Amino acid sequence: MSKLVVRAFSLSLDGYGAGPDQSLDNPLGVNGKKLHEWAFATRTFQKMFGQDSGETGVDEDFAARSFENIGAWILGRNMFGPVRGPWPDENWKGWWGDTPPYHVPTFVLTHHARAPIEMKGGTVFHFVTDGIEVALEQARAAAGGKDVRVGGGVSTIQQYLRAGLIDEMHLAMSPVLLGKGENLFAGIDLPALGYRCTERVPTANTTHLMIVKG
Known part of the structure; x- marks a missing residue:
């Protein structure tokens, strides 16, 4: 059965998934x-940028797993770009150039309608103005039985x-430690929502945590 997943987030x-003051120069926020x-x-990530290099090991294993069995993505407006309010024109097509890393239908949550954008490599951006449930319904239909990945940002995952x-x-x-920005856990009671940690794998660069519902 198709799952709704967050991977490699x-x-x-201190719980921040992005720094403050996102801008064209700081797409992930300051720091x-x-x-x-x-x-x-x-x-996996070096290959996304056209490089035939990169480290193997546990971090690579988790990075590679994050793209397995994904049939569609859901993104918040901020994940698509720094443009706020009504779309001023059709020029902005994402942070990633002509070939975004998604390669499947990708649904962008927004309050402002926009026609779909077909990109190289199989990514098609669809802009959904009817909320998270409609976006999930459309993403699941497009995924064809595969999983749907919520790419972020923090507000969308919340x-x-x-x-x-x-x-x-x-x-x-x-x-x-960021100290400020967008905190994933702010106002979220994961145990009360039925979530629990099932796996913890530390490496030199990060600690991988698997959290499941049920």
Whole structure:
């Protein structure tokens, strides 16, 4: 059965999934890039940027697993770009250039309608204005029985958590303190929502946590 999953989502030790003040120069917020250093070094992520290199080992294993059996993605508006409010034009097509790393239908939550964008490599961005449940319904239909991955950001994951719709999460807790930004756990009572940690795997660069519902 298709699952709704969060995978390879990096957090600071104090629970922040992004730094403050996201901008074109800081797409992950100030100091947010530090959260993802474990991933940037892996073979999976190096390959995404056209490099035939990268580390193997436990971090690579989790990075590779994060893309397995994914038939569709869901992203918040901030994950798609820094543009706020109504779309001023059709020029902004994401942070990733002509070939985004998704390669499947990808559903972007927004309050402002926009026509779908077909990109190279199989990614098609669909813009959903009717809320998280409709986005999930459309993503599941597009996924064809495979899993749907919520890529973020923090606010989007929180909405799906509060609704009890996420089946499992892989969080990568990096040895970094941000102090401010977007805190994934703010206002979230995971045990009360039925979530529990089933796996903890430390490495030199992060600690991988598997959290499941039920």
